Amino acid sequence: MSVRLIRVVAASAAVLALLLSTMGIAATAAAGDTLVTVGSPSTPFPQNKQNEPGVAVDPANPLIAVAGSNDEIDLGPCSGSSCPFTPGVGVSGVYFSFDGGTSWTQPTYIGYSDRSGTPTASGPIGTLPNYYEAGLVSGGDPELAFGPQPDGQGGFTYANGARLYYANLVSNFPGKQAFKGFEAVAVSYADNLKGAAAGEKSAWSAPVIESAQNSAVFNDKDSIAVDNASSSPYFGHVYVCNVAFRGEEISPNAVPEPVIVGTSTNGGQSYTTRQVSAATNNGQTGGRQGCALATDSHGTVYLVYSGYSKQLNSGVFYEQRSFNGGTTFTRPQVVAVVGTIGQFDAVQGRLTIDGVAGSRTDVFPSLSVANGAPTGADATNEVVLGWADARAGLNQEQAYIETSTNGGASFSSPVAASDLSEGRANQAAVSIAPNGSEIYLTYNAYLQDWQSTTADPRMMNGVVREAGVAADGTVGTFTTVVTGTQGDARASSANNLMTEFLGDYNDVAASDSGAVAVWNDMSRGTDCSAIDAYRQSLVDGSPIAKPAPSTDCPATFGNSDIYGAAVAP
Secondary structure (H helix, E strand, C coil): CCHHHHHHHCCCHHHHHHHHHHCCCCCCCCCCCEECCCCCCCCCCCCCCEEEEEEEECCCCCCCEEEEEEECCCCCCCECCECCCCCCCCCEEEEEECCCCCCCECCCEEEEECCCCCCEEEEEECECCCCHHHCEEECCCCEEEEEEEECCCCCEEEEEEEEEEEEEEEEECCCCCCCCCCEEEEEEEECCHHHHHCCCHHHECCCEECCCCCCCEEEEEEEEEECCCCCCCCCCCEEEEEEEEECCCCCCCCCCCCEEEEEECCCCCCCEEEECCCCCCCCCCCCCEEEEEEECCCCCEEEEEEEEECCCCEEEEEEEEECCCCCCCCCCEEEEEECCCCEEECCCCEEECCECCCCECCCCCEEEECCCCCCCCCCCCCEEEEEEECCCCCCCCEEEEEEECCCCCCCCCCEECCCHHHCEEEEEEEEECCCCCEEEEEEEEECCCCECCCCCCCEEEEEEEEEEECCCCCECCCEEEEECCCEEHHHCCCCCCCCCCCCCCCEEEEECCEEEEEEEECCCCCCCHHHHHHHHHHHHCCCCCCCCHHHHCCCCCCCCEEEEEEECC
16 A cells, blocks of 8 residues: 555544554654644534635744634634624634644634623634734734844844744724724734743734725735845845735725735834835736745845736736845736636636535735745745646646746746646645755645536545755656545535635645645535535525524534645655
């Protein structure tokens, strides 16, 4: 039996360790998936719902990894068929690993919580602390990065360990106005990671509003990077990007969508924001979405985001670079022509990956640079860009990568990095080792074609693939190193129960000694036939009564999780 097959059929980590031991393989080797959202209950909905994971690995100590997700653990349970987000309750979950992603812990803090069904300001929370106290509500879209700590003399150092930055969307707490507008981007940071993992609120800074705000702006889809290689003249700089939807809550037509980048030179205590793209959104220019950031060993900042090219009549990724610490950026250049993914679903008016009333999908970039962190000494500065689309045709979604070995001036042609025989790829993420030796890829694989009804299973699982990189930057063949446990996507749910929900992202973070991958997972969720029938009635245009999850569904309906894997080169 192959190691890969063992990963697929292993019922538990203990069984897997025993099987590996009988084969003479060390039980400590990376082998299969592990639960990241360990604090999540399996019931009730929506407290059992997590999605859109992010992850970061400490470049100075790769045994330390921290993940985040949209985590609804602190929301109130459903009241009949009503399962709303509790006003004021945050959803930015955080999870710590001190063994390289092999096992995880989720701290419990004290904050604004509705776990018991009665909101309280002094209840248990499994999400970021200090937001209620600042008049804010953490809103998910987690993005994490490690960098050096301030040295107290205006510089930065790893001498006392790394600083963790956690960026996420935020809204005002009901009845308060900590900022203007509808949605902002805030960043929290922590130096004492053991304390943070043990539930110490004081280990976290107060959240800092990073985004530029006005009364009509809705900021979304944030990303964060830290210049974490000491060879860089901008060592320690923090960069955060997002798309600013100006006036979206007032008028949905042709809302300007500029990409904004914020820069911090003082360890995340304050940010200077700059608009780096045009503020347009129409039939000629299209809009912008899904930004990604990375830095190289010389301090170059790479920014890539989704857009549209009228000239090419296609979706594209634009790249802009900064050579002066984020003060200015180059003009946008097209670095990838991308297709769509999935098919249109009339129930939610957007593309889905698996079928009607299914899991929504988008084509967003994932970006990584071999910058040699923490020192920059062994950097190759190869740039890797990844995504998933259906350019090969209907039900032929694959993950693709491009690379650049000349500092982002040009990129290779796209190459399929997933294996279609293992499922249709969605929400792909890539990361290259700091020394440029390996590329890691993770995504969700969907195992059936797009479904026109809700009647049949929609199986999916996480996948991690890996490829070696030659000294000249040539990427080798990708092979699958982890296949997660299968689950039915129909068992996931938006809070309104009308559709599935698994968010927009997966993530992976590499070090020279391996990588930690995290993905959306449905292996512990149970499909609900009453929900399937309700969603089908919406498809058919003859809505029936909305079911109540607590009485009409199996207990573990909606139980989406974040799973992950620690893999070695």
